[in-house]
Amino acid sequence: MVIRAFSALLIAALGCSLAMAEPQWNKPYPELTEALRLKGDRARGEDAFVICQGCHRVGALGRADGSYPRLAGQHASVLIKQIADVRSGRRSNPKMLPFADHQAISVQEIADIAAYLTTLPVPPDNGRGRGNELGRGERLYVMDCASCHGPRGEGDPQRYYPRVSGQHYRYLVREGILIRDGARKNANPDMVKAIRQYSDEDVAAVSDYISRLPVDLPR
């Protein structure tokens, strides 16, 4: 009895110290909860997005060279989580931080920008790969990615799973490698497990397949 109580305590303490060292990827924290709760205003979001456009481009279409991702058409919950994660240091992005920190935008503006971006059209002119390994890319995607990102790359707003369809190939490759190598700290650990064994060629093949998925916005 005593032993059992002791080991329960030990497990609780261990779990606690692990959680402190590495915050759970989707554990709520006050700013994230607040930004998700606030009602975003599309028109105000369009104004606030002006400081983001220098990098993410007009219409939030990003750059095909993968330096800046597309944000157009992304789920509002995903946008809010990624912005809040950058502000809180859960996701490292030193380039963007000065434009997204507490001096630059308010929590209300995070909600406004997300409300604006999620309604933007996603033209099918995103950067693609070489197209030489699409069969392999499809097999990998169906086996390891579709369970979360959806059969058409549509993601899941309830679970913060990003839409990946319509994204630039080179950005997908870059993030795939960061996630595989454990450098994107806020990533779902089950995804890290799924992609851990991938070679650079596997990441390229699956990203090429994803970059060709048609975007069907539910609007």
Ligand code: HEC
């Ligand atoms: C100085 C350039 C720069 C500015 C300005 C900038 N960003 Fe970014 N942003 C980036 C880069 C670079 C990335 C990709 C980071 C990476 O590779 O992990 C990014 C990623 C993001 C992501 C994550 C996208 C994804 O698919 O995971 C969101 C959301 C985002 N930015 C929103 C914003 C918003 C909103 C603003 C304005 C308040 C903004 N950014 C301003 C450079 C910038």
Ligand code: HEC
């Ligand atoms: C267990 C669910 C899950 C699985 C399986 C999964 N992902 Fe993800 N993926 C996520 C989540 C959640 C995020 C957002 C992570 C975050 O909050 O930082 C993400 C983010 C990404 C991103 C970055 C998108 C962006 O806009 O920045 C890419 C690229 C990606 N996943 C590719 C893949 C590929 C390729 C596979 C299959 C090899 C895969 N994922 C499997 C859940 C998953």
